[in-house]
Amino acid sequence: EAGVTQSPTHLIKTRGQQATLRCSPISGHTSVYWYQQALGLGLQFLLWYDEGEERNRGNFPPRFSGRQFPNYSSELNVNALELEDSALYLCASSLAAGAASSYNEQFFGPGTRLTVL
């Protein structure tokens, strides 16, 4: 069974541009989570999507946004890129929120390394 996949693996942008990152969850998972891992800051929760809706948001500015498609894949968009947005962006998926059998264990993808020059 395929795990969580993310694309692209690496992305290089310049300040002010927009970046789009993509995530495909494990088959059968409906929840997608986005995290940012910046150097020296650890993993920070960004966004949670479930059944196509944004359910929760971390402490990030509005230029970080995303969406979840009917097939449960997800996009993370970062507008007006800043140098400090350079980080590894990790996507995770889990069974539907409230699915007792899995206790919402999150499975992570390999990440997208975003570099802003």
Add this chain to the structure above:
Amino acid sequence: KQEVTQIPAALSVPEGENLVLNCSFTDSAIYNLQWFRQDPGKGLTSLLLIQSSQREQTSGRLNASLDKSSGRSTLYIAASQPGDSATYLCAVRTSGTYKYIFGTGTRLKVLA
């Protein structure tokens, strides 16, 4: 506000040693706690998930314990191997939320 701390930040041990990694959290009202492994520049691999009602979970040479009342979890690695070298992260899901709060990790190096 939930805060997660991991001690030590880095650890270097000779092959074969048994070792303990520590994770502490400030809000004991948790839903579960998950231990992950991260290799350099890579994503996270889930190691063990402990529900709030459980005291420990075991998988192979790994054993994780949870003491909610004291806000602590430990990851025990038996007979460490060079292939265990990685960063180990613990993450806590606080009750009433679906996001994980991560610790800053312990960088483990097992010397051959």
